[in-house]
Amino acid sequence: MSTVYNRPTLTLQPNWPQIFRGETITFRCEIQRDGGDTEWEYEWRTTSSEKPSNQNEHSIRSVSASHSGVYRCKGRKKSEKSSTDWSDPFKLTVSDSKANLTLQTTWPQIFRGETITLRCDIQRGGVNKWTYEWSPANLNTPPTHNEYNIISATESHSGEYRCKGRRGSYSSTEWSDVITLTVLCKPKAELRADDRDIPVGGSVTLTCSVNPSSSGWKYFWYRGEKTSEPLTSQLSAGPIRVSEEGVYWCRGRRGEPVYYTEYSDPITIYKNVPNKAVVTLQPNWSEIYRGETITLRCEIKDGGDTEWEYEWRTTSSEKPSNQNEHSIRSVSASHSGVYRCKGRKKSEKSSTDWSDPFILTVSDSKSHHISFKVKIIQFIKRLFWFMYIFKVNSQYVLIVENVFDPLSIHVFILKNHVPTEPQSVLTVSPSWLSAGASVTLNCSVKDQSAGWRFYWYKTVPDPSDNSYSYELLPGSSCGTEQDSYIVHGQTHTAGYVCRAGRGDPVYYTDYSQPKFVWSAGQSVSIS
Numbered sequence: 001m002s003t004v005y006n007r008p009t010l011t012l013q014p015n016w017p018q019i020f021r022g023e024t025i026t027f028r029c030e031i032q033r034d035g036g037d038t039e040w041e042y043e044w045r046t047t048s049s050e051k052p053s054n055q056n057e058h059s060i061r062s063v064s065a066s067h068s069g070v071y072r073c074k075g076r077k078k079s080e081k082s083s084t085d086w087s088d089p090f091k092l093t094v095s096d097s098k099a100n101l102t103l104q105t106t107w108p109q110i111f112r113g114e115t116i117t118l119r120c121d122i123q124r125g126g127v128n129k130w131t132y133e134w135s136p137a138n139l140n141t142p143p144t145h146n147e148y149n150i151i152s153a154t155e156s157h158s159g160e161y162r163c164k165g166r167r168g169s170y171s172s173t174e175w176s177d178v179i180t181l182t183v184l185c186k187p188k189a190e191l192r193a194d195d196r197d198i199p200v201g202g203s204v205t206l207t208c209s210v211n212p213s214s215s216g217w218k219y220f221w222y223r224g225e226k227t228s229e230p231l232t233s234q235l236s237a238g239p240i241r242v243s244e245e246g247v248y249w250c251r252g253r254r255g256e257p258v259y260y261t262e263y264s265d266p267i268t269i270y271k272n273v274p275n276k277a278v279v280t281l282q283p284n285w286s287e288i289y290r291g292e293t294i295t296l297r298c299e300i301k302d303g304g305d306t307e308w309e310y311e312w313r314t315t316s317s318e319k320p321s322n323q324n325e326h327s328i329r330s331v332s333a334s335h336s337g338v339y340r341c342k343g344r345k346k347s348e349k350s351s352t353d354w355s356d357p358f359i360l361t362v363s364d365s366k367s368h369h370i371s372f373k374v375k376i377i378q379f380i381k382r383l384f385w386f387m388y389i390f391k392v393n394s395q396y397v398l399i400v401e402n403v404f405d406p407l408s409i410h411v412f413i414l415k416n417h418v419p420t421e422p423q424s425v426l427t428v429s430p431s432w433l434s435a436g437a438s439v440t441l442n443c444s445v446k447d448q449s450a451g452w453r454f455y456w457y458k459t460v461p462d463p464s465d466n467s468y469s470y471e472l473l474p475g476s477s478c479g480t481e482q483d484s485y486i487v488h489g490q491t492h493t494a495g496y497v498c499r500a501g502r503g504d505p506v507y508y509t510d511y512s513q514p515k516f517v518w519s520a521g522q523s524v525s526i527s
Contacts, residue, residue, distance in 0.1 A: 006031050008042075010073050010087040016129070019063060020095050020122075020173060026059045027052070029073035031084060040075040043083075048092070068094045099132075099164045101176035107254070109214040110153055112186045114259045118148040120163035122173060130165045135175070153183045187211065189219070189251045191264035197342070197351050198271045203243040206269075208250035210261055216254040217261075223248055226263045245271035245349040270344065270351040276301040277342050279358035283503060287449040288331060289363050289422055292507040295327045296320070296360075298341035300352060308343040311351075316360070336362045363422070422446060424454075426498045426512035432519075439487040439517050443498035445509060452500040453479030459495030459514050468514065470497055493518050 012019075013026040029042050044052035048069030052058035056075075060067055071090045076083040104117040120132050132144045136159060146165075150157055161179045166172045187210045194205045208219040218237050220230040226249040242248065247268050252261040281288075282295040298310050312320035316337030320326040324343075328335055339358045344351040427442045443454045457470035473485065479501055487496075495516045501508040 006075065006084045008032075008073055008075050008084050008087045010071060010090040012090065012092070014167075016167070018095055019092065020167075021064055022062050022172065022174075023167065024059065024061045025063055025092075026057055027071055027073075027090070029056045029075065029087065031075045039078045041078055042073055042075055044071065044073050045086070046071045063094050065094050068092055098174040099176040101161065101163050101179050103179055103181070104147075105216075105255075107215045109212060110181060110183050111259070111261075112154055112183055114153050114255060115257060116150045116153055116181075118150075118161055118163075118179070118181075120146045120148075120165065120176065122165045129167055131167075133164050133166060133172070135160075135162045155183050155185075157181060158183045184212070186262060187252070188262040189264040191248065191250045191267050193248075193267050193269060196268065196270060197353070198243060198245060198269060199353065200272050200274055203241040204269060205239050205241050206248060206250070206267070207239040208252065208264065210252045217252040218254065219250050219252050221248065221250050222263075226266070242269065245269050247349075268349060270349050272353050273345070273350050275343065275352045277352045277355040279339050279341050279355050281358070281360070283451050285449045285451045285502070287363055287422070288360065289507060290332050291330050292503050293327065293329045293505065294331055294360075295325055296339055296358070297326075298324045298343065298355070300324075300343045307346045309346055310341055310343055312339065312341050313354070314339045331362050333362050333364060336360055422449075422500075422509045424499045424509045424512040426496060426515045428496060428515045428517050431515075431517055433490065433517060434519075436489050436491060439490050439496075441485045441487065441496055441498065441515075443483050443485075443500065443512065445500050451502040452483075453481060453502060454483050454485070455479050455499050455501060455508075456485045457497045457499075457511070459497060468495070470511065490517060491519060 008029050008031045011028045011030060013028060019025060029044075031040060040056070041054050042056050043054065044058065046052065046069050048071070049066045050058075050060065050069075052071075052073075056073075069092060071092060072086045072088075074084045074086045100121045102119050102121070104119055110116055120134075122130060130146070132146050134144065134148060146163075148161075148163075158181055161181055162176045164173045164175045190209050190211055192207045192209075194207075196204070198204050206221070208221070210217050221240060222228055222230055223242075223244065223246045225247075247266045249266050250264045253259065278299045278301060280297045280299055282297060288294060298312070300308055308324070309322050310324050311322060312326065314320065314337050316339070317334045318326075318328065318337075320339075320341075324341075337360060339360060340354045340356070342352050342354050423446050425444050425446060427444075429440045429442070430437075433439060441456060443456070445452055454476070456473040456476040458473055459468045460471050461467075462469055473487070473496075476485065485498075487494075493516060495514040497511045497514050499509050499511045
């Protein structure tokens with residue numbers, strides 16, 4: 001068989017640079033130069049799975065990756081034993097036809113009023129000769145493009161979006177993956193300060209944020225009215241430091257065109273003045289006991305005639321007002337804690353520093369009923385007179401006199417309290433004396449603190465229940481500032497007790513243990 005001069009040309013229709021799965025294509029074998037009216041039959045060769053016929057055109061509907069390969073053709077004259085050379089090879093590549101949908105923002109949250117763009121891209125497909133279909137269907141407003149713009153987003157734009165591309169009447173890509181768009185209500189900026197008071201010569205840090213948190217924000221800062229010009233020199237993406245007092249606001253911005261959040265709530269920043277605040281306690285006692293009345297006072301050093309209002313902080317359960325004095329009646333352990341105060345000038349946005357911490361500790365002074373075993377360590381007997389001395393523990397010795405029935409001892413103990421803090425301690429000097437001599441009584445408070453007045457009593461035996469009552473000594477009904485008291489002209493054995501009180505209303509310690517002074521005529525010794 002001879003070869004004719006004519007060389008066929010293999011072409012593809014449509015002549016697109018990229019063929020996608022599902023499209024319809026046609027190969028055409030064209031014989032040029034002196035082909036004339038010769039009747040030709042055609043032969044095809046391909047590395048693909050396709051088996052073309054002996055026609056000059058071969059169409060493939062819904063092309064797939066299996067059709068990819070190299071195609072060649074040649075012509076054979078029906079009336080002669082001659083044919084053309086093989087055409088040049090034509091390589092067909094069928095690409096995946098899925099569309100790719102992207103949201104043209106760098107932040108995941110979209111807020112009402114923002115401008116957003118959805119873009120549909122066909123990989124390596126360019127934009128020419130494509131039309132686009134969008135879901136939901138109401139987005140399709142022919143002619144459709146590869147970008148869908150929302151100028152001012154609202155909650156109604158929330159939903160699922162996808163797209164695909166079309167070329168011709170029968171060719172389209174697969175649908176893209178879904179993008180879920182959620183449009184949130186317009187956000188409000190949130191302003192925080194690490195401190196509301198600017199220290200002398202210092203500054204405070206202001207932080208503006210948007211909730212829910214999202215990226216891309218920068219912030220405008222305002223001082224004074226929120227309608228005033230922003231502090232443009234302070235436009236930033238992070239915190240700022242300010243050293244001027246006043247009312248501050250902020251709001252966020254992002255995007256192009258610029259989108260603004262709502263204004264934040266205001267924060268008032270005060271500038272500290274050099275005056276010093278000091279917390280004092282009245283009465284100024286080193287130890288405070290439960291039930292006492294106290295007053296905490298916030299004093300401004302060199303405050304002059306300025307009108308101040310006050311702020312308190314405490315770790316206790318107490319909530320002081322904005323006055324410079326705070327009184328607590330019947331103080332308890334729950335009032336224990338650290339107290340601090342500061343003063344603010346009513347006419348200016350300025351304040352003092354916080355005072356140094358004042359630690360209030362309220363001691364529990366409640367007595368408890370207890371029972372215990374005792375041991376007789378001495379028994380003294382004189383005519384018509386008996387005395388038992390009992391050892392309770394290392395601290396207490398209980399003396400009972402004129403007791404004839406030992407069974408009454410137990411009753412006596414149950415009717416008395418063993419004192420707890422604070423407690424008064426009585427000493428007498430001398431404990432033995434000549435008839436008519438003077439006796440000096442001394443009263444002290446354990447864990448001594450200030451402000452006490454002292455009350456002096458003589459014991460009066462009560463034979464009906466083997467106990468004592470107490471009778472105030474002359475001149476001590478209002479208490480004495482001195483912690484000593486002199487009894488003149490004592491002639492008989494007598495017992496004495498004391499107690500201390502302070503404050504208004506008066507807070508009393510427990511009674512001291514009785515102390516006895518023996519007259520020389522009753523020569524009794526106690527070891």
